[in-house]
Amino acid sequence: MFLKDYISDVYNGVTSLLKGMRKTGYYFTHSKEIITEQYPDNRATLKLADRFKGEVVMPHDQNNEHTCTGCTACELACPNGTIKIITKFDITPEGKKKKAIDAFIYRLEMCTLCNLCIVACPSDAIIMAPNFEHSVFDRSKLTKVLNKPGSKIKEGIE
Amino acid sequence: MLSLESITKTIQDWLFAKFTPQIALTIECVIVILLCITLFAVLGLVLVLLERKVAARIQIRLGPNRVGPGGIFQTAADTLKLIMKEGLTPDAADKFLFNLAPFVVMMVAMLLLAPIAFAKNFQIWDINIGVLYVSSISSLSVIGILMAGWASNNKYSLLGAMRSGAQIVSYELSAGFAVLTIVVLTGSLQISEIVASQENGWWLFKGHIPVIIAFVLYIIAVTAETNRAPFDLAEAESELTAGFHTEYSGMKFALFFLAEYINIFIVCAIGATLFLGGWMPLHIGHWKDFNHIMDYIPSSVWFMGKTFFLIFLIMWFRWTFPRLRVDQLLNLEWKYLLPISLFNLLLVTVIAIMGWHF
Numbered sequence: 001m002f003l004k005d006y007i008s009d010v011y012n013g014v015t016s017l018l019k020g021m022r023k024t025g026y027y028f029t030h031s032k033e034i035i036t037e038q039y040p041d042n043r044a045t046l047k048l049a050d051r052f053k054g055e056v057v058m059p060h061d062q063n064n065e066h067t068c069t070g071c072t073a074c075e076l077a078c079p080n081g082t083i084k085i086i087t088k089f090d091i092t093p094e095g096k097k098k099k100a101i102d103a104f105i106y107r108l109e110m111c112t113l114c115n116l117c118i119v120a121c122p123s124d125a126i127i128m129a130p131n132f133e134h135s136v137f138d139r140s141k142l143t144k145v146l147n148k149p150g151s152k153i154k155e156g157i158e
Numbered sequence: 159m160l161s162l163e164s165i166t167k168t169i170q171d172w173l174f175a176k177f178t179p180q181i182a183l184t185i186e187c188v189i190v191i192l193l194c195i196t197l198f199a200v201l202g203l204v205l206v207l208l209e210r211k212v213a214a215r216i217q218i219r220l221g222p223n224r225v226g227p228g229g230i231f232q233t234a235a236d237t238l239k240l241i242m243k244e245g246l247t248p249d250a251a252d253k254f255l256f257n258l259a260p261f262v263v264m265m266v267a268m269l270l271l272a273p274i275a276f277a278k279n280f281q282i283w284d285i286n287i288g289v290l291y292v293s294s295i296s297s298l299s300v301i302g303i304l305m306a307g308w309a310s311n312n313k314y315s316l317l318g319a320m321r322s323g324a325q326i327v328s329y330e331l332s333a334g335f336a337v338l339t340i341v342v343l344t345g346s347l348q349i350s351e352i353v354a355s356q357e358n359g360w361w362l363f364k365g366h367i368p369v370i371i372a373f374v375l376y377i378i379a380v381t382a383e384t385n386r387a388p389f390d391l392a393e394a395e396s397e398l399t400a401g402f403h404t405e406y407s408g409m410k411f412a413l414f415f416l417a418e419y420i421n422i423f424i425v426c427a428i429g430a431t432l433f434l435g436g437w438m439p440l441h442i443g444h445w446k447d448f449n450h451i452m453d454y455i456p457s458s459v460w461f462m463g464k465t466f467f468l469i470f471l472i473m474w475f476r477w478t479f480p481r482l483r484v485d486q487l488l489n490l491e492w493k494y495l496l497p498i499s500l501f502n503l504l505l506v507t508v509i510a511i512m513g514w515h516f
């Protein structure tokens with residue numbers, strides 16, 4: 001019995017090592033598997049993973065409209081106080097007052113890219129963008145207003 | 159045909175014609191020393207680059223590719239950097255031993271070069287106890303490592319050195335047994351005779367399964383003896399920073415680094431000599447024509463090809479296998495490798511006595 005265990009131990013050990021070597025040997029002989037990006041050289045054709053999180057942005061459509069209602073859920077969700085929502089009241093054509101955002105202030109230098117604000121947003125107004133070239137010479141440039149000037153909320157979003 | 163043998167012969171004849179035998183011998187020694195040092199430098203540069211490239215390919219990366227075309231000058235640039243760095247000696251270190259240790263390690267590597275046959279009749283010293291010489295000298299390198307660990311006066315260095323000691327002492331055994339199987343089959347310790355005995359086929363093919371097992375054991379044991387992953391407990395970056403050479407910097411560090419790679423080359427060269435026929439071309443029994451075609455490839459190419467094949471194998475191990483814990487390491491040697499190699503040696507002895515090998 002002991003001998004059988006011993007031999008099966010050796011056998012299992014050797015086969016599992018060989019399995020590992022087959023995998024690495026495969027990688028060694030198949031250069032198409034290489035995932036290195038030659039970054040500054042291939043800047044134009046750079047391909048980043050879909051889930052890459054570089055910065056919070058607010059997408060606008062062609063009419064310069066976004067879907068942010070100014071509910072401040074993202075501001076409350078942020079653990080770092082990165083987001084500051086400044087709201088204002090728009091007057092709708094029917095003469096009613098409606099809450100809207102004046103400025104969505106986002107401080108990139110305080111953001112940990114944790115994604116909590118994206119998850120918290122009920123109207124999917126903000127997303128993560130795969131931008132990573134964030135170096136600037138002046139720190140104040142890192143404080144961004146995400147809603148574009150003159151933009152307004154899309155029709156039908158409450 | 160231009161071969162290394164004829165070149166050395168011409169030089170020798172010329173020297174002995176020009177000078178008295180003593181002076182000629184001295185000049186020859188100087189030439190040999192220069193050649194050795196050049197070989198060391200070139201090997202260091204080539205092997206480090208090779209290792210980095212192999213590692214990169216296995217880890218689906220590109221590896222160094224900025225200095226020179228395809229990164230081929232990377233290691234030269236690294237060496238330049240290391241030369242210009244300050245070689246720091248810690249205050250509390252034992253200065254003499256601390257500075258001596260890298261040279262001891264290096265010297266051992268140099269001594270090991272002596273009995274290696276690089277090509278047909280191209281060998282520094284064809285000593286009649288070649289294999290014994292190699293296995294005894296190679297165990298000296300642990301002294302350099304222990305010296306470095308002790309003299310650094312640093313707990314990481316000491317632990318690394320101690321581990322290295324335990325490791326080399328135990329794996330020496332199975333490496334020795336693996337080497338012995340070939341000695342049993344050949345009946346000689348002399349490297350040139352071992353190579354000559356493989357004229358009609360390499361031992362790996364002639365010796366049936368026991369020799370294949372011995373070959374595997376040899377590769378495992380020398381990987382451990384050269385302190386390489388998966389047996390690199392002496393360095394173990396994650397727990398001991400850099401093990402025995404934590405405190406070394408600049409050129410002294412480079413010497414350790416170089417010695418590691420030279421040692422790999424040497425153990426692979428020995429492995430190629432014992433199991434794969436050294437410089438002997440691939441000969442199959444009595445196939446005269448086939449053997450003749452194989453003889454056209456120069457013997458130095460055969461030797462280098464086999465050696466680099468083994469080096470590649472060891473690099474492949476390094477980048478595939480995870481590191482062993484120290485108890486697992488000793489378990490592997492004392493519970494698996496040693497019994498297997500003892501039993502294997504018995505089998506080979508029976509084969510040799512009965513003349514069952516080809």
Ligand code: SF4
Pocket residue numbers: 056077078079080081082083110111112113114115116117118
């Ligand atoms: S990603 Fe995280 S840290 Fe950054 S703004 Fe959103 S919630 Fe705040």
Ligand code: SF4
Pocket residue numbers: 067068069070071072073074075085120121122123124125126
């Ligand atoms: S981005 Fe989303 S969560 Fe934040 S204020 Fe606008 S709608 Fe609300």
